[in-house]
Amino acid sequence: MTHSKNICIPDPVIRRLTRYLEAVREYSESGSEWISSQEIADSLGLTSSTVRQDLSYLDFSGISKRGYQVGPLRDVIENSLGTDSTHKVVIIGAGNLGRALAAHSGFTRGGFAICGIFDSDTRLTGTRIGALKVREMHRLAGTVRKKNADIGMIAVPGPSAQKALEDLLHAGIRGILNFSSAHLNGPKGASIVDVRIVASLQELVYRMKSSGKC
Amino acid sequence: MTHSKNICIPDPVIRRLTRYLEAVREYSESGSEWISSQEIADSLGLTSSTVRQDLSYLDFSGISKRGYQVGPLRDVIENSLGTDSTHKVVIIGAGNLGRALAAHSGFTRGGFAICGIFDSDTRLTGTRIGALKVREMHRLAGTVRKKNADIGMIAVPGPSAQKALEDLLHAGIRGILNFSSAHLNGPKGASIVDVRIVASLQELVYRMKSSGKC
DNA sequence: TAGATTGTTAATCGATTAACAATC
């Protein structure tokens, strides 16, 4: 069956597409014009079959014997993910992690721009992080409107995270990247992705323990 | 079929176990003594069937009509993951992210202790982060040995990440948490878990775009 | 042309869910 293009790519495929994008970008920087499913697979530890199956979700074709053209492939992955336009991000929480995210240079490449950082702690508001100044929470909605922000990062401790989510929702944000360890309950229309650093460490410890056995 | 205990828990189950652990900890702080599979499921947006199936990998039993005893359940999950003992962590990269990780207080609770941070940039070495001082790379192996570190976090830019991995491997580290966007190639004996922040943002953007449709 | 690589189907594999007897 041929896939309907542009709708409902399964989760595991989306995650691999982000890795293909990274690999393809590196490849294009090295000057190559064509890349095969086998080359993508080798560079990421996958099978070429998986790569071709995944790429078949895209509105894009390779060419027999040559593979996929690097530039167009990169463009169509970005377009499918929706990262071909710039997204504006606000950060809730100006602790160590929030400040590091605000100053992080790696977001620009992905098309993300931090446009505000907020904290309820008045000892932190007013302090500078690069070009940004930490603002009070009551200024969140105004900034979101003025800057057209569409994504919020939650970088507060677990117990404050649900409150931060609600503040973001009230301000009109519908996409949330949650760095806290808390599970967040949002409405249907909101999209929430978790970045669980401690959980990743725990997973790592399990893998170290079972290394070889599994 | 009854599961062999203590070996080879599938990846998706391990990831959910880290979430159960978080939920169960919260529950135990609220003073409850018993928790049912349905309560765990509700608090995390899963089905009770999945929870019971997952918990059947543990060497632990619930009791009909009451559920699972909170304290023992927490202990057995920690024991299965291997996080019941403290793990010592070194960080490679003292940029914004590395410094934030070094100063992050959330690791203590999980049983992780940062015992060193290293950078090849001599403008950064010698600077302080809390009780730690940024060290030169050539001191990595010595510190790992002296402090008995078993985990390394890679917080350097993508192009330097493979080099950082090799330095960690040479120093005897076999567990790596990779915050860079690069895909790392390690030997069979090494365990590598990726924390891909930009990829998580990309996944979020796709979900926002397809919200409702999928 | 011959050979390499795609796109797609079908088979396999694994994960999730439903159902229900056992049990407290």
Place this chain on the structure above:
DNA sequence: TAGATTGTTAATCGATTAACAATC
């Protein structure tokens, strides 16, 4: 006891892999 909840089996669902005809 009656009712609630576990543990486990079997069914369903979805993801990955293998295979190969089509094609450049």
